[in-house]
Amino acid sequence: MKAYLTRAYMFSASHRLHCVDFSPEKNVEVYGKCNNPHGHGHNYRIEVTVAGQVDPKLGMICDLGELDTFVQNEILERYGLANLNTFPEFKDVVPTTENLSVEIFNRIRSGFNPAQVTKVRIQETAMNSFEYSGGAALRN
Amino acid sequence: MVYLTRKAEFSAAHYYHNPQWSAEENQRVFGKCANLNGHGHNYTLEVTVKGEPETKSGFVIDLKELKAIMQREVIEVMDHRMLNKEVPEFATAIPTTENLAIAIWKRLEGKLKIAKLHRIRVYETPDLFVDFYGEP
Numbered sequence: 141m142k143a144y145l146t147r148a149y150m151f152s153a154s155h156r157l158h159c160v161d162f163s164p165e166k167n168v169e170v171y172g173k174c175n176n177p178h179g180h181g182h183n184y185r186i187e188v189t190v191a192g193q194v195d196p197k198l199g200m201i202c203d204l205g206e207l208d209t210f211v212q213n214e215i216l217e218r219y220g221l222a223n224l225n226t227f228p229e230f231k232d233v234v235p236t237t238e239n240l241s242v243e244i245f246n247r248i249r250s251g252f253n254p255a256q257v258t259k260v261r262i263q264e265t266a267m268n269s270f271e272y273s274g275g276a277a278l279r280n
Numbered sequence: 281m282v283y284l285t286r287k288a289e290f291s292a293a294h295y296y297h298n299p300q301w302s303a304e305e306n307q308r309v310f311g312k313c314a315n316l317n318g319h320g321h322n323y324t325l326e327v328t329v330k331g332e333p334e335t336k337s338g339f340v341i342d343l344k345e346l347k348a349i350m351q352r353e354v355i356e357v358m359d360h361r362m363l364n365k366e367v368p369e370f371a372t373a374i375p376t377t378e379n380l381a382i383a384i385w386k387r388l389e390g391k392l393k394i395a396k397l398h399r400i401r402v403y404e405t406p407d408l409f410v411d412f413y414g415e416p
Contacts (some may be wrong), residue, residue, distance in 0.1 A: 142415040143378045148407040189411075194382065197298055198309065199374030204408075205311070279413075280283060280328075280398070 144258065144279075145201050146189045149211055151220035154181035155235040158225075179223060184237070185263040186215065188248060190255035202254035210252045215244055237264040241272040249274060283398060284340045285328040288350050290359035293318040294375040297364070318362055323380070324403040325354060327388060329395035341395035353387040377404045381412035389414065 157174040158167050167175045174180065188211060192201040218227075224235035233239050245260040259273040271278055295318045296310035306314045313319070327350060331340040358367055363375035369383040381402045389397050403409040 141382050141412070143381060144411040144413075145378065146409050146411070194376075194378045196373075197300070199296070199376035199379045201378060203309070 141194050142191060143194050143201055144189050144191045145204075145255075146187050146259075147204065147207060147211075149186045149188070149216060150183060151186070151216045152181060152183045153219050153222050153224050154179040155224040155230075156180070157234055157236060159234055160232075179225070182237075182264050184219075184240070186211075186244065187259075187261040187263070188244075188257060189259040189261070190252075191258045192255040206254050207252065211248070214247055214251055237262050237268065237270045238272075241270045245272045245274055281330050282333055282340050283328055283330045284343075284346075284395070285326050286343060286346050286350065288325045288327075288347075288355055289322060290325065290355050291320060291322050292358050292361050292363050293320040294363040294370075295319065296374050296376065298374065318364070321404050323358075324409075325350070325384065326399075326401040326403075327384075327397070328399040328401070329392060330398040331395035334394065341392065346392070346395075349388065349391050353391065354384055357387075377402050377408065377410040378412075381410045385412050385414055 156176065156179040157171040158177075159170070162170060188207070190201060190207065194201055224230050224240065227235075229243050230239070233243075241260050241262045244262070245257060248257040248260065257274075258276070259271060259278070261269060261271045263269045273279075295316055296313040297306050297316065298309070301309070327346065329341050329346065333340055361367060363370045363380075367375070367383070369386075370379070373379045373383070381400045384402065385397065385400045388400070397414065400412045401409055
């Protein structure tokens with residue numbers, strides 16, 4: 141039986157939305173307050189969905205502890221209480237939450253083997269959330 | 281196609297134990313969850329059904345009917361119960377959130393008259409939930 145397990149995590153980080161190809165005026169026009177050179181921050185809630193067959197011996201898709209450890213080591217420790225603009229992956233890519241969700245999805249997809257990640261959802265604020273499922277259509 | 285979701289809550293106890301393993305192996309794999317005295321959760325269940333709204337009533341399903349089926353098939357069976365000992369499915373399967381979602385799907389599938397069951401979502405905590413779509 142195939143099931144989907146979603147686990148939520150939280151980290152806080154700062155970022156600045158700024159595109160080097162835009163003029164200063166254009167950056168302000170496009171990004172508004174988010175272009176503040178000093179940056180600003182969010183408490184990001186990350187929901188990671190993994191899918192797979194339920195292992196009858198475990199009753200689980202995968203060992204939840206392994207998923208927690210992977211996300212803790214590879215995502216939360218990397219981005220928690222950091223400035224997203226300082227990472228190589230956001231040197232030429234604006235650290236919008238769209239791009240952050242793609243980056244986090246790809247890191248889990250390539251590094252976590254016990255189950256396959258099928259979606260990353262990031263709640264940037266109570267009003268904004270972003271979902272990426274590796275190009276596949278989102279499942280209702 | 282319109283999708284409709286009805287929510288319900290129940291509280292239950294469980295523990296994780298695979299009888300084919302030694303006590304040490306159960307402890308190693310399941311950690312605190314292997315404590316045979318059990319522990320509990322406030323579960324939230326979301327049942328999503330899909331269908332075309334009926335022309336006259338405008339309903340995909342009569343919510344009273346869905347509520348009654350969920351009450352009878354799930355809440356009365358699982359609320360304030362020890363899942364391992366009091367719910368038949370878990371005499372053989374470990375009552376993980378995955379297996380709870382599958383068991384609830386099987387209990388509800390076939391009970392709906394007009395709408396089709398789409399998804400069972402079971403929250404074990406606000407930060408952990410499982411979705412099951414009836415896939416093999």
